Amino acid sequence: MVLIFDLDDTLYDEMSFVRSGFTAVSNWGYLQFGKDADESFDFMMEILERHGRGQVFDIWLDKCLGKKSKSLIDKALSIYRTHKPAIKISDNTFRLLEGLAVYSLYIVTDGNKFVQSNKIKELGISKYFKHVYITHRYGVKNAKPSIYCFEKIMMRENCAWSELVYIGDNSAKDFVNLNVKGANTVRVLTGGHKEAVARDGYEAKYIIQDLVDFPALVDVLTKNT
Numbered sequence: 001m002v003l004i005f006d007l008d009d010t011l012y013d014e015m016s017f018v019r020s021g022f023t024a025v026s027n028w029g030y031l032q033f034g035k036d037a038d039e040s041f042d043f044m045m046e047i048l049e050r051h052g053r054g055q056v057f058d059i060w061l062d063k064c065l066g067k068k069s070k071s072l073i074d075k076a077l078s079i080y081r082t083h084k085p086a087i088k089i090s091d092n093t094f095r096l097l098e099g100l101a102v103y104s105l106y107i108v109t110d111g112n113k114f115v116q117s118n119k120i121k122e123l124g125i126s127k128y129f130k131h132v133y134i135t136h137r138y139g140v141k142n143a144k145p146s147i148y149c150f151e152k153i154m155m156r157e158n159c160a161w162s163e164l165v166y167i168g169d170n171s172a173k174d175f176v177n178l179n180v181k182g183a184n185t186v187r188v189l190t191g192g193h194k195e196a197v198a199r200d201g202y203e204a205k206y207i208i209q210d211l212v213d214f215p216a217l218v219d220v221l222t223k224n225t
Helices: 014-033 037-051 056-065 070-082 091-099 113-123 148-157 176-181 211-224
Strands: 002-005 104-109 131-134 164-168 184-188 206-208
Touching (some): 002 148, 014 037, 131 148
Parallel strands (some): 002 104, 002 164
């Protein structure tokens, strides 16, 4: 059995990265323009809640600083992506990964390849995994729901789809094509997608409340694979 994990909101709380990035950009705003960092951070969080991530820095620079320009937006985005993130894996997740060492473990994650690599480094978890597949390294077209990286794992492990288990959080993209192939899919109800209702065919075959519940499911999966 091959166990493959998503990263954001599965192995750690992605909002901790977002808050860390906003803090870094807010501190830059203070040093560069004298804008109170706490005020900027609160403003960014409000934009995030109202509009999502796509326009946070645009609106902040425009409405909060009156300094909007493409170069400043690019600078803010660069700071966000390259900052040293204040993120961590919970003790329970560390114990889980240690307990699963008898299996082949992988990560398949979407996102900017530099950002995701930086997260893995700061979380200190690469030693638990045989390989980390950041889908964007292979082109955006191979991001989930593409099964490209999963096929690479199958070739590496010389295994069948039925021997793969993918644990993720986003029912909009994580499971649909893996379900079709007959892989085992597990949705963990954590993070920003925990309340989402999956479309037909998109839901995982198994649902758990938290990663701490996964070891009990492993026993079931072992019997079925």
